[in-house]
Amino acid sequence: MKFQIKRLVSQILLLFSANLGAFGLKTGFCYPFFYCNACPAATSACPLRAIEVGVFKGEFKWKLITYPLFIIGTVGALTGRAVCGWACPIGLLQRSTGSIARKLKKYSIIKKIGQHKVERYLRYTKYVVLVGLVVVTTVLIGFMFTDICPVGFLTGTIPILILNPGQYIPSSYFYPALVIFILFIILIFTIERGWCRYFCPVGALLAPFNKISYLYIDVEIKACTHCHLCSNICPMGINIPNMHRDPECILCGKCINTCPRLLINFKRI
């Protein structure tokens, strides 16, 4: 349990450091996680926004495209998707809604959705969002993802409306974005880590690094009794005993704490 408290402290510290712009610290870095540079307190750039600016209408600005990829790549090569579990403010938000989502699991309809055979294919949606909405539509049409991004709505739109009453009016994308934001809220309250599982494009960038990352979670499968306590507790819904460097694993370590035979551990190469 102490381990999960350490993770909570890490998430809170990273949330604080992501918002040092409130004290005037604005840097030229990109976050290695999902957070909006339109947040009045943001200290760095959203990696997806940098990619969008880099590919806008087919004008490939390679510096702006590769920079966020290298930042995410460096972090990903070291820790895989641990960023999602230990650093991302949206991960922290979903951690707080996770207990409600977990309680809702007892309702058969939610359980059925979670166990439906289509569910595992839905996880590929985030790659479609990354390639389709962040890259292809930006190349061919113009900004699309940032116009409807629910995280931008949560961390940019709402704080700006509160801090600057009467200074802004909704743009043409406001209402579609509001609908998507409401769906986002419903999603994270009904499916644990629903955003990370299915839609997060930054998670899609980090996921492949789980296959080669320096840090990973290892299961001593030969001694495993397949009690599935670990799989039941996993917020990402992974079949833990059969996972080997699963791209969905966010290295939160809940399975490590749960295994009665202590067969699951963090490993370094």
Place this chain on the structure above:
Amino acid sequence: MKKILAVQITVLVLISGSLGGMFAFTDVYDEVHSRIVSVICLSCIKLDPIISLEFTFETANDKDHPNFVIENLTNTGPLFLAYRTDVCAYCDDMEPLLMEIFNVTFEKEDIFYKTVNLNGSDVTFVHINTDYAKGELFESQDTYDIDGDNAVPMFTTITLGYNRGIIEEYYNTVYGILDPHYNDEQRVELLTNIILDSIELYNENSPGYKPD
């Protein structure tokens, strides 16, 4: 294990080395800072600033008006400054309207000025792409950015006004597509009205203008 370790080290060295190289040999850090972090992204916030048609005397950063503005007000007439960045969907929407109003053609990268005759008076149109502008032209954005968000497109009309016994520089700044409910015709009309107001004010006040 040895194979994956080799792959891991190779990937890490390549990626982190490239990142280090970018920091050392390119201006990407400054570019991200100035183009993304320091600029409010109207697309990300899904909001448009409410425009004000009022003119004001106080500059946004309390600095003096740039020399090129004072020189133009002294010798020619009001100015219309159009600020944009390279990557700006709203700027792309608004620029054809500016071309129509001022009867000029330009590319988005262009930094230039042209004095045009509107309603019998000279107005200087200045196109400023802040990704390339330097010196006074670049710094002037902060001077006239009333909202203080560095939002683009930003349109500043500068003329002369009567302020407690003194004729001073008097300006108006509007942003974005002006109002999301407007069509292009209404946007042209609104900008034209601001420019016509500035011409009227200039003609009233220019005889008494004595810049410091």
